[in-house]
Amino acid sequence: MKPHHLTISPNSTRSFTAKREILPDINSWWHYHEEIELIYFKKGSGTQFVGDNIRNFKSGDVVLVGSNLPHYWQFSERDKESEIEVYVVHFNKNFWGKDFLYLPENLEISRVIEKSKRGIQIEDNFDNCLTKSIIQVIESQGPKKIINLIEVLLEISKCMKAQILVSLGFRANFQESERDRMQAIYNYTLKNYSQKISLDKIANEAKMSRTSFCKFFKLRTGKTYSEFVNEIRIGNACKMLIEKRMTVKEICFESGFLNFSSFHQCFKEITGQTPLKYQKSYN
Template identity: 30%
Template sequence: MKPRQEVPETPDGTTIKCFIRRQAAFDFSWHFHHEYELTLITNGTGTRYAGTSVQPYQPGDLVLLGPDLPHTFASDPGPDRTAEAVVAQFREDFLGPGFLALPQFRSIAALLASASRGVLFSPAPPRVQDVLVELPTLDSPAAQTIRLLEALHLLSSAGQRQAISGPGYTAAPDTALRSRIDKICGHLRQAHTREIGLTEVAELVHMSPTSFSRFFRRAMGLTLTEYLGQLRVDTACQLLITTELPVTEVSLRSGYANLSNFNRRFRELKGMTPRDYRNAHRAVKG
């Protein structure tokens, strides 16, 4: 499954586009574009796919994605779960050629450089959230540009941030590496709830199992088993929140035939048992 390229339309040829994305649900739509993107989740929960990463998202999460990094947001299933996000897309030269090379913008330039793997702020600093929510309401691209620069300045000094995608991943849109990774990740997203072996995945990209293991670990920063664990635990989280299925059934539907393995992996990734995870979300909703 290759990501499609999007070409954001900016008003009157400007270098920035700000809008509110509001839908009944965000569908899986794997894509990339040449612009940077800031996405602040303001309502709804689901799964964020960015490069090699598969992570849940929630209101208050903010991601900065670099050019050509494939991504999408897919909403959790369920009624009355309107999905909403504030999005700002901007070119690398949105302030003009060479502007960010000035010494006073060194920290912002460093922040944007780190966005090649994606950067997560969870939750985003309150002041940044206020600025981004205001962006689509401003009546001129000039005002939006000034406020966007303020948001980037605040984020450049924010302490709590984390890289999203694996260290070996490249965002260049037409490389053999990206083509292989996209094909693998698309297949795993569809097949992760059933038993799936190394040989099956290796054959997708015409590699031997041994060569594939080295390739996958180098590109993703984790093994195939670890990546499958991320997908399966994320599926389990959705089932725990949105259904009343017993934990044993959640384990099976997530791709774990062995309940002990499921509990161990879930605790490793979430820091709690599946039952505690469900209870924690019930307490928040109740």
Template identity: 30%
Template sequence: MKAILFKIPKNDEGSIKLEEDKEPYFYGFLHYHPEIQITLILKGEGEFIIGGKRGRFKPGNLFIIGQNDPHVFLSDKIYYENNNKISHSISVFFNQYIFDRLFYDFKELQILGKFSVDFSKGIIIESTMGEIQFTFRKMFTASPLTKFQLFILLLELLNEHREKRMLNPNAEIIKSSETGDKKLSAVYEYILENFNENPSLDEAAKTAHMSTPSFCRYIKKRTRKTFTGLVNDLRIGEAQKLLSRNDRTISEIGFEVGFNNLTNFNRKFKKITGKTPGEYRAS
């Protein structure tokens, strides 16, 4: 799955861009863009990939995606097969640099500046009922000035939310470049196409056009993970998707995502998710 540089249409109305997606299934290609993205899932279920993290999404989930962070929301297979199903999300896009001065020059907004530092790590809020959803939706019918005020209020509500969780809490803040992100996207593509077999460190380095030692340093800097750690994260993400269905045993799923024994699969799964595969399936 290759990440595509996605161009957000220019917005003549102001410094933030609103977008509503309401289709049978979401845009299914790994992509990235220089804008920060905040997305609220209103309808639809499936799996997400954001940076090096993989997991499930459902209605009520809200995601903050950092600039140039490869991501995709993959609707479940049933949404491609049943035209009566709807996937619905609303998003806001904005450039970090536009707001940096605003956040730091005005004392009242400095707390939002501190919050924005974490955007590069990716953020998920599992449940967003009430004021967050109301404020987000109201932006779509507001005048430009009111829309901007609502956007600041939305950031304040998200900052104050007690159940927000960083997807990549140990990620460094790294200045992105299109060239660098194309390299990382090529690595994701290689792993996603081969994780159920045995992805090769040397082959992955070749996809990024780097020597193996340089590649190891690059992956560690970009993801705060070793290559093996990144592979395991993506494998466990796929296992979470398969465990949400009941058509295969835990052992079968472990082998399908690339683990050659059940003990190793159980250990890695619990290390990454905090639960055993059996506990995850039962929850």
């Protein structure tokens, strides 16, 4: 998928943007921007794409996405039909002055911004100091707005359950021709992951030979295409397990797996849990 460069509209009365969103189709494509993005999903769930990482997101999750790191949140069909509640902050690394992050007192803030280049996710945040501070960034005015953002970054820096999302080998600086190929690959995969996708078919979508495609995809993403597809399938399965509208076996086939054994093995490899144990953890 080709990441589109998104320009965050400047505002002469604000040094950074902070807003509350209730529509699930805001910036609903793979994009990137120079500003660092902080997002808190108070209400909403679906599948997230950050760099080469694919996983489900849900209410209570907080994500910090670094400058020019491609990302995209695809809300579930259920959420597309209802109102969501998401808090989003965009800020330039040096909006507070180019020397601010080099002050010795700001070492922890500097470190968390550096880590954000690979994306940071913190799950299951409900009415804690982190989420309250994020909401205050949006609602406050004047110097308090900046102070609250600093508080958020400090909370993230000391959070023990923060997860790094993107692999070390991920390349965000694709050439234009590579972006077009990645766009074709992502688009086709997202539409057809619930079916069997042959290497010949996806290579044809990318306008490459099968051998060239395998080398290209592994070099650009750090993973094989089958690993990539399985991550999407398991991300979809996680979402359906939480929703509890189908049995585990039904979810297995709905997600694109041809047998329960391979689904069970793949699910455990990616999540570290069996499907049933994962589902029970959300009871």
